Amino acid sequence: MIRILLAEDEEAMRTYLARALQNAGYDVVSVDRGTDALPLLHTEHFDLLLSDIVMPEMDGIELAQRCAEISPATKVMFITGFAAVTLKANREAPQAKVLSKPFHLRDLVLEVERIFGNASQALI
Template sequence: MIRILLAEDDAAMRTYLSRALENAGYEVVSVDRGTAALPFLEQQKFDLLLSDIVMPEMDGIELAQRCAEVSPATKVIFITGFAAVTLKASREAPQAKVLSKPFHLKDLVLEVQRVFGQPSQASI
């Protein structure tokens, strides 16, 4: 089963995304900030880091850079509501996908499936 570490500071969005991914068959661990995500990345194996870019204490880009150091096999998808931040993310973490808010949950699940080469079966 694909394991996803979700870093999202907005509680409602974190719950919403976690539920959608779990309903699609993924195992999800969610945290409210990048600094909370780091110990998980250091101690457990995750297939995907799904991170908001704008968060307190440590932004998603820095988190992705640290992830690349401690867990280089972990893929990264960013989520953001800020267009300018999308451009910065593309430059600083070029291997990462970026989903701009608002997006439909089906789009999120389809993007995760694409990242792992899974057949499309999103039914949200």
């Protein structure tokens, strides 16, 4: 089963995204900030880091850079509601997919499936 580490500081969004991904068949561990994600990257295996870009203490870009050092096989996808932040993410983490808010949950699941080459089986 594909394991996803979700870092999102907004509780309602974090719960919403985690539930959608779990319903699509993914194993999701969620945290509310990048600094809480780092210890998990050291001790557990994750196939995907799904991170908001704008978060307190450590933004998603820095988290992705640290993830690349700790767990280079972990893929990265960003979610953000800020267009300017999307441009920064594309420059500083060019291997990462950026999904701009608002998006439909089906779009999120499809992007995750594309990353891993899975056929869509989820009905959201």
